[in-house]
Amino acid sequence: MKEIKILCVYDGYITKDIMSGMKELEKFGAHITMINDDQIKNVGDVTNRMLLLEQKGIAEAPTCRTLLENCSDKEILVVHCTSVNKEILEACSKLQAVVVLRGGIENVDSSELAKRQIPLMNASLRSADAVSDAAVGMMIAENKNIARSHHYMKEGRWVKSYINQRYIRNMNKCTVGLIGYGAIGSRVAKKLKGFESQILVYDPFVSKEQIEKDGVKVVELDQLLETSDFVSVHLRLSDKTKKFMGKREFAQMKKTAYFINTARAGLVDTEALTDALKNREIGGAAIDVFDQEPLPKGHPYLNLENVTLTSHLAGTSSDTPVVSVEIGVQKLKDYLTRMAEEDNEED
């Protein structure tokens, strides 16, 4: 079996222990080197790096010096959120494939890889269960006033009456609108089916047939916004989806509806959402992701009763980093097997 040199870069989220699952690939001829991303020390740094990449792009991402110093003879790079930018790619003359242990691929110069016809593999489903659990949890928490009641009880208050009790329905009578039907959106739908909610979906990039085979209904965005009791956004942030939810969209929502954001803050015009919440143009919101993290003191959300906030933890689960590596290992096994078969055919 031909030896193939793989360089794995771990960071504050994917640790050396977790990355050691890659050793399984030695049976497939891999020689594995593991290094640490010298700029990332903890999970907070990982989140900040992701946000920087999504907002500013790969060109502004700093280069990991340890990666640069160790990559020249490597055939495969495995990274989590470490940047695989032009400087790194120029140094990788032997590169045959790149594996990103996350769903988003913003940390990799994918157009440069495409030019060089180098395959890029990712772990798109790795946190889909964690985030979809969180989105469904947020809907139920709003419906049942769990966070608000908890907050009051901590203050010694026994509050029995909440504004939404006049109109909120049980989940089996609620309509949930999902914007984006990828890894996470589709899992939210699957989980909500157990609650017998009516599910509406807007995602023009997935075929109607594929979505409707899950027993949910494809609608136009206007209909989704106008008729849903919960509007949950599950898009990737890009130039095209920036501020997808603005003044107009919040105005279209029912006055009693909740907006759920476990995706990215940049998808939303924060000022428009704040106004809609303040003026009770929508029922409320549950939000996990913010323009600035940690959320700065005095942020308007903090003074609103009809908003529930979590500190960017929807994707956090002890399973997520492990699943990332499992997916990466499986994709690499398939890749190495294919390469070995092609080599055999040529011989």
Ligand SMILES: NC(=O)c1ccc[n+]([C@@H]2O[C@H](COP(=O)([O-])OP(=O)(O)OC[C@H]3O[C@@H](n4cnc5c(N)ncnc54)[C@H](O)[C@@H]3O)[C@@H](O)[C@H]2O)c1
């Ligand atoms: N809060 C967290 O901890 C956390 C963790 C992981 C992921 N996320 C975020 O969750 C979001 C969803 O991730 P995913 O893995 O499901 O992404 P995905 O790429 O699998 O799905 C995105 C979907 O959006 C659709 N889409 C794109 N443009 C659209 C448009 N204009 N209108 C409607 N649909 C459109 C795509 O067709 C795709 O199906 C991302 O923003 C991701 O960064 C958050």
Ligand SMILES: O=C(O)[C@H](O)[C@H](O)COP(=O)(O)O
């Ligand atoms: O915390 C998050 O939001 C995620 O861990 C990360 O930023 C995105 O993960 P992905 O969906 O790209 O796997």
